[in-house]
Amino acid sequence: MTLSFELTQSVAILGGGPGGYEAALAAAQLGAEVTLVERAGVGGSAVITDVVPSKSLIATADAAVAIAEAGDLGVQLFAKGAHGKPLKPEIAINLAAVNKRLLTLARQQSDDMRAALVEAGVRIITGHGRLDSDNAVVVSTGPGGTDFDRVEADTLVVSVGASPRQLPSAMPDGERILTWTQLYDMTALPEHLIVVGSGVTGAEFAGAYMNLGATVTLVSSRERVLPGEDPDAATVLEKVFTRGGMTVLSKSRAEKVERSGDGVVVTLTDGRTVEGSHCLMAVGSTPNTRGIGLEEAGVQMDASGHIRVNRVARTSVPNIYAAGDCTTFVPLASVASMQGRTAVFHALGDVVIPLDRRRITANIFTAPEIATVGWQEKDVAEAHINGIVHKLPLAANPRAKMMGVRDGFVKLIARQGSGTVIGGVIVAPRASELIYPIAIAVERRLTVDQVSRVFAVYPSLSGSITDAARAMHHVERADED
Template sequence: MSISFERTQSIAILGGGPGGYEAALAAAQLGADVTVVERAGIGGSAVITDVVPSKTLIATADAAVAISEASDLGVQFYAKGQDGKPLKPQVAINLTGVNKRLLALARQQSDDMRAALIDAGVRIISGHGRIDGENAIVVSTGPGGTDFDRVEADTLVISVGASPRQLPSAKPDGVRILTWTQLYDMQALPEHLIVVGSGVTGAEFASAYMNLGAEVTLISSREQVLPGEDVDAAKVIEEVFKRGGMHVLSKSRAEKVENTGDGVRVTLTDGRVVEGSHCLMAVGAIPNTAGIGLEQAGIQMTESGNIQVNRVARTSVPNIYAAGDCTTFIPLASVASMQGRTAVFHAMGDVVIPLEELRVTANIFTAPEIATVGYSQQDIEEGQINGVVHKLPLAANPRAKMMGIKDGFVKIIAHQGSGTVIGGTIVAPRASELIYAIAIAAERRLTVDQLSRVFAVYPSLTGSITDAARAMHIVNKGEPAPAP
């Protein structure tokens, strides 16, 4: 379905990451004259240096684990020695080959996205852009900022993303002290990788490099890894980390990181010193909003530099919208994409469903993965909403037993009385796929009884979702579903 306008609306988008890309496609579909300004490549850092390459690296780590654990399923690898006796081969990681592949995949994804925009009729300008008032983007397209292009439009969409946060006492050098965008230049697996920061990014890379065979030390300033996540889920991941040989230093904070020439030295605030071959700084991100004219345009921002947006991605300036990690909303690629589409739909008068944080699914790509949606158990315990929680260990699932899965669980959260599904947490291999069933239930306000009546294949990991829902049958008292 298309919308007809008396005149063609024009939309200019600063940043071609997930938010800008989806905004451009949506605007083109609705018949707008669309221009995208991007300095690095369509897809932005999410595709070129962040999400796509990191998850490709994690896929390689998963494959290494599958090979190393195959003997548990009765699959054995061996080669015959000169005496005819079997030799036990070792899993070897060609990190140069791995990094070459993942960067090639990232570039291919960027090229595919660029081609899709061109096919849709979107104009693409390569260069550094900044906002000039409420209706224009000025682009520096030549070397040294000598050439300029000016794009005027009815609506502007800002989607400039974020960059790794850097600390003065641990300045990344791209050789020994690294951000997550610099990891892919390593030619060999680090002998001992020290990861500073146990949030999502730190935990994902710590998990991946441990499973690739590196010695890993994870420095966490909190009592548990993944602070802010489901406590049961974080506990499972920390147990897996320690069982795999990772050194987890809880309640520890890095004060200084130094390149010693042939390694790194990390000094903690309590005086302890940790030495390794490389250090990954995973201490958060800062929005790329400095120096691009946002303040001059009257756009409200937080002290951290994030752009204030409402639920339709609109800023304090009526015709300027923003999407992605540069905003105050959840920093996820999927959210950026939805914000981009929502912004365009709202600007062009199409049907809009305002974004709601409780409807967002999120996933942490550790091994096993952690997927969440809606309310958490902590929300229930803190009294934010009346709810009931049921957790079912994955080890009881027949398919999990067949696959040799020992760690993980399915947790469903339902509204007290009506039994309406209002949230869930899954810890499992491919939890990112399994959470979709609970996300649909929460989105469509299904009860646990309705969820339990959906046929799950037997045997399957999804069977744990219906089993958990059946166990909550007593929750449903036949009351009308609430609007949480």
């Protein structure tokens, strides 16, 4: 519905990433005057240098693996040599062409998003913006900061994102020591890529370049990869990494990274060194909140520079909201989008459902993918909630057997007694798609019996979800519908 106001409300948005973009569309839909300030392009770093290009790269890596493993399904690729003798061709990766394609896709996505905003009536200003007071944004639009534009608004939304964290002892040079935004300048596959950091970003890129054919060493300061994720899922992924030839250095912290001729040397805190051709620093991110007037406006932030927000994305200043990776909330593009919409709905008086961390779906785009939602097994183990956990390996799924899938599982978490689904983990190809029915179950508070009564296609990977739900029938003692 469209709200009507006695006086037209105005909204100014600083940053055009997923949060700012969705905030602008929602505000325009509700009839507000909307101005969006963005320095790099609509979509922000998420679209231009992060999510879109990285997942496009991973899609290429997945295709390379599918071709390489096609022989397991009886598909054989041969070329005819001299005298008709069959030759088995090698898979070659043209990284320059791959990077050109993914950056083109990213720019096209940015252009499409910009066109959608223009069609919705959003005013877009290209430049560096900062808060001038609690109801205005000043934008530097000219070269060298010589031209300025001032935008006053009833509501301000800050969605400035974050940038790769840089360490003084391992400063990126854009050639051999790289952040994840600089990988796409490479014209050839790295001979030996050392990835420092085994969180989501490090694991995704390590797996992708391994599958593209590069030698990869992953330096993990923790006991296992993906230390913040489901341990069973991390174990599966580390097994896949090792089987694929990756060297995983657990409990190994990088002390410094240096150039060495046409390569790099990573020195670990225990004195060991690792030599490679390139090094990717995947050690977290830093919010882009410094020097944009937040402190002067009275907006509270953490020591890390992240903006403190509540469940409707509101800051400590009533008419200033914030969304995305620059906030203290979950750093996911989907969350940023929801925060942006929620902020505008709250500011303009529309219906608002406060964000709930326990209902957020997340995915790690490794091979296999790892998708999660809701409460996790560690929450049950640590007695944060009274729940039951059931894990079903994909090896038992007929569709997985047909596809040659060897790794993965479906894990459901249900509340003891009622059988209400409160969480889940899926490790599988396209887990990002398969997690959706579990997310619906968590959101709508469905029981395992209700989930088990939904027909799944036979054979299908999603059938493992209903199979897992059926196996948990004993945990539900609620009355039948």
